[in-house]
Amino acid sequence: MKLTQQVLDLDWEEVKTKITRFIRDYVEKTKAKGVVLGLSGGIDSSTAAALSAIALGGDKVLGLMLPEKETYNPTDISHAKLVAEKFGIKTETIDITPTLEALRKSIPIYDPEDKLCKGNLKARTRMLYLYYYANKLNLIVCGSSDKSEVMIGYFTKWGDVAADISPLMDLYKTQVRKLARHIGIPEEIIEKPPSPRLWPNQTAEEELGLKYEVLDLILYGLEHFMKVEQIAEQLSLPKDLVEKVKKRWKSMEHKRRMPLTTKLQYRTIGFDFRLPVA
Amino acid sequence: MKQKFKVALAQISCKRGDKEANIQKIEEYTARARQQNAELVIFPELSLTGYTIRDELYDLAEHVPGPSTTAIEKIAKKHEAFIVYGLPELSDKAQATIYNTAVLVGPQGFVGKYRKMYLPTHSVFEEKRYFRPGYQTGVFNTKLGKIGLIICYDIFFPEVSRLTRLEGAQLIICISASPAVRRGFFETLTAARAIENTAFLAYVNLVGIENGLQFWGGSRLLGPNGRVLAAAKYDEEDLVIGEVDYSDIAPIEAFVPTLRDLRPELFDKLKENVENF
Numbered sequence: 072m073k074l075t076q077q078v079l080d081l082d083w084e085e086v087k088t089k090i091t092r093f094i095r096d097y098v099e100k101t102k103a104k105g106v107v108l109g110l111s112g113g114i115d116s117s118t119a120a121a122l123s124a125i126a127l128g129g130d131k132v133l134g135l136m137l138p139e140k141e142t143y144n145p146t147d148i149s150h151a152k153l154v155a156e157k158f159g160i161k162t163e164t165i166d167i168t169p170t171l172e173a174l175r176k177s178i179p180i181y182d183p184e185d186k187l188c189k190g191n192l193k194a195r196t197r198m199l200y201l202y203y204y205a206n207k208l209n210l211i212v213c214g215s216s217d218k219s220e221v222m223i224g225y226f227t228k229w230g231d232v233a234a235d236i237s238p239l240m241d242l243y244k245t246q247v248r249k250l251a252r253h254i255g256i257p258e259e260i261i262e263k264p265p266s267p268r269l270w271p272n273q274t275a276e277e278e279l280g281l282k283y284e285v286l287d288l289i290l291y292g293l294e295h296f297m298k299v300e301q302i303a304e305q306l307s308l309p310k311d312l313v314e315k316v317k318k319r320w321k322s323m324e325h326k327r328r329m330p331l332t333t334k335l336q337y338r339t340i341g342f343d344f345r346l347p348v349a
Numbered sequence: 350m351k352q353k354f355k356v357a358l359a360q361i362s363c364k365r366g367d368k369e370a371n372i373q374k375i376e377e378y379t380a381r382a383r384q385q386n387a388e389l390v391i392f393p394e395l396s397l398t399g400y401t402i403r404d405e406l407y408d409l410a411e412h413v414p415g416p417s418t419t420a421i422e423k424i425a426k427k428h429e430a431f432i433v434y435g436l437p438e439l440s441d442k443a444q445a446t447i448y449n450t451a452v453l454v455g456p457q458g459f460v461g462k463y464r465k466m467y468l469p470t471h472s473v474f475e476e477k478r479y480f481r482p483g484y485q486t487g488v489f490n491t492k493l494g495k496i497g498l499i500i501c502y503d504i505f506f507p508e509v510s511r512l513t514r515l516e517g518a519q520l521i522i523c524i525s526a527s528p529a530v531r532r533g534f535f536e537t538l539t540a541a542r543a544i545e546n547t548a549f550l551a552y553v554n555l556v557g558i559e560n561g562l563q564f565w566g567g568s569r570l571l572g573p574n575g576r577v578l579a580a581a582k583y584d585e586e587d588l589v590i591g592e593v594d595y596s597d598i599a600p601i602e603a604f605v606p607t608l609r610d611l612r613p614e615l616f617d618k619l620k621e622n623v624e625n626f
Contacts, residue, residue: 093558093563
């Protein structure tokens with residue numbers, strides 16, 4: 072297999088059809104009234120929201136904009152609004168700063184210097200809002216995690232990844248960009264550097280030390296059982312770098328699963344209790 | 350025996366785990382097919398229960414003949430049609446041994462059953478975890494000629510169709526539950542099995558979404574030269590009718606005489622090599 076950008080090409084109209092069919096089918100089967108999702112103004116949530124609107128009609132999609140003081144960015148807000156307007160999505164804006172401040176005050180061991188713990192608190196707080204709305208209004212929480220992030224565990228456990236369905240989770244980030252372009256997400260959203268906005272000036276590619284164009288090909292190679300040496304050679308990358316990505320992918324499995332338990336009885340959750348969903 | 354008759358490809362989605370709803374749909378589609386003069390109506394693999402039922406199989410599996418087969422026999426009698434459908438079959442001799450089975454019933458009642466030989470257990474498939482493989486081909490003598498049954502992944506193994514053909518089947522029915530990314534394989538293999546066996550081949554696939562898997566439909570009837578005689582839509586429920594005319598086989602058999610040219614000694618070699626692969 073030759074690892075070039077072409078391997079990531081899919082028939083985007085077909086992908087759009089499959090994803091919208093999936094969203095519609097799940098909402099129908101669960102008898103929900105629609106979906107709620109966090110609308111950050113970033114590419115993933117914009118794409119997930121737009122696909123939900125194409126699937127269900129914008130009136131059945133609620134986008135929650137949940138800014139907070141530290142990472143507040145008016146461009147993000149205007150991007151979120153742009154997508155909402157274009158696809159007829161209902162929105163609500165809630166400033167989560169007071170909630171975060173209250174949480175920080177109430178945690179005895181709270182450490183303002185620990186930016187990762189602090190950042191994760193933001194992602195998990197947003198999850199609380201999404202699930203409250205879902206619960207109250209009989210909506211499905213639609214996640215917007217992509218395959219690149221989920222494979223390398225670049226997300227907050229029980230935070231941004233928490234959802235009932237994740238329609239983009241089998242698409243790498245660079246594939247989400249192509250799909251976004253196909254369905255008419257404004258170019259400025261597609262082009263801006265991705266960021267989880269857990270702290271000011273955080274950008275994903277800087278933090279990961281890799282461009283998504285490269286990372287996605289490494290992950291694609293790993294997905295297809297390619298050896299580290301093969302991937303490194305084909306992409307002209309140091310073997311150590313590919314090895315590092317592989318280790319990270321494998322070590323993050325705990326973030327992608329229900330909590331591990333130890334088997335004690337006949338059928339066990341997460342092992343051999345095997346039931347279908349929807 | 351009829352030389353010529355109409356076949357209906359009943360490409361349905363199933364309500365997972367709800368036999369009653371699925372039997373009702375089987376009846377509806379059979380009635381519609383009969384209105385179009387089809388004498389044989391074919392439903393997808395595990396159409397009684399849906400495909401992705403996992404541990405629920407133990408609740409849903411039943412004997413063949415058994416209650417659901419009786420219900421579908423009644424439909425066949427009422428509408429004077431032959432019907433092929435799929436279900437998880439509980440062994441008569443054990444209590445939790447299950448087969449992935451295709452059943453043929455007709456206006457006179459139960460005709461026969463075929464237990465899937467090749468159980469996919471890779472990628473998203475976990476059939477060997479649940480099913481015991483079958484060991485017999487399914488070729489049945491009916492007034493519509495000799496009909497052979499195979500199921501989905503069996504089509505990747507030419508020997509299943511070959512044996513079915515050599516036992517006399519001139520129409521091979523492949524019921525299937527194939528998810529989206531495998532469409533290209535099936536479109537090629539259905540044509541290949543028809544051509545190499547100079548037989549009619551009816552492929553009927555599931556549609557709908559189960560547990561995140563999207564089944565692509567695309568059911569088709571192929572002639573003995575591999576030509577598509579009837580084709581259902583992709584991804585949506587559909588009912589299409591095609592005609593089988595056994596007299597079309599002779600000219601193809603003479604033109605590309607694959608059956609005449611079969612070399613039995615290769616099968617011994619094949620066996621030897623498979624055992625030591």
